[in-house]
Amino acid sequence: MQIACLVYEGLTALDIMGPYEVLCRLPGCELRFVARRKGEVRTDTGVFGIVVDHAMAELPHPDVFVVPGGLEGTFAAARDEETLAWVRGAHATSRFSTSVCTGALILGAAGLLDGLRATTHWAAAPLLEAHGATYTEERVVREGRILTAAGVSAGIDMALHLAAEIADEQTARTIQLAIEYDPQPPFDSGAPSKAGEALVAAARAALTQSAGSMRSGLQRAPRR
């Protein structure tokens, strides 16, 4: 069982780290990070890099793959023919094809979501629907062997569903305990329906500004 976590320039780190931390604990699974080229990839904030050991071309047919989201980086990846060809090729033979957050826009651009129910980050719902999908306000949406998860942190929940499918419920529960995933957020503002209009507007503004301002605030070492 080969699992590929796609990484690309400008991804949101938690989108892939959540599923990774669950799926790397599946017994008998070989999990790899892949990118267009092996080497360093920077996240959306530019704060750190992720070193990827495998070019996507080395893993053309993983059993499972996870596509994370991001901001501008995701829009670029969704226009990149090499990335889209890899997604299509991987999906042709995969057991499960999955996305987190705006990673769904990459699945959509590859033509995988046309006519299906799917989810994405709440702020990206219209962009998802432009790919022929019906945005569904659920934490994880399954359509056959395609699983899409809502924004950023939803990948952890999605990966636990996936772990139960790939192995069994007992294994998924064991992983949940191993990562002590007993969430107790101090507030209940994690979804637009719970947060109210003012917070939705503030979060929408923050989403477009935070990564950019973070990057410009860094005086970091030159990229390699």
Added chain:
Amino acid sequence: MQIACLVYEGLTALDIMGPYEVLCRLPGCELRFVARRKGEVRTDTGVFGIVVDHAMAELPHPDVFVVPGGLEGTFAAARDEETLAWVRGAHATSRFSTSVCTGALILGAAGLLDGLRATTHWAAAPLLEAHGATYTEERVVREGRILTAAGVSAGIDMALHLAAEIADEQTARTIQLAIEYDPQPPFDSGAPSKAGEALVAAARAALTQSAGSMRSGLQRAPRR
């Protein structure tokens, strides 16, 4: 407001990625990853590397710092005098000193937790108490300006508490919505008290085996 996320060889990725994804969205904060030396650091599974731009010596006095956990790598870090000296120095002037999972063992080894209530990964409770702390089975434990979080995923909850302290509750709620942190795990086995004895035994075994077996299963490019 300077926030330092400590990274070291063998850390558990989600331990630091959870808090990072929350705290990097705090307006006016400068968040940096630091390690003993700048450059690549490998996570506990060896699946990927994290590229860190700053040596810890470059940020001796962050306003806030986060220490993640791991397995063998954490025990090594907790014995490393350079790391412990940085933790002590940072704590001497910090507004908040924090840990996730077995990162508490590093705070403990630095002498920060003696006589205090604290939390860590449930499986590491006796190791925490060996440092003079009283293990407290809570998601986040605050003692003055020290916050410790439970295992792996608990760092997200801890960071939301912290965001509300550093900025305000409205800002923390906005961040929660931006990362769509509306957790809906498919199972309720995230804590020993909920999981039952059989799962606790299975998770305990998996914790000591998973990272090791993952590493040995990889045929990855030589480390740089």
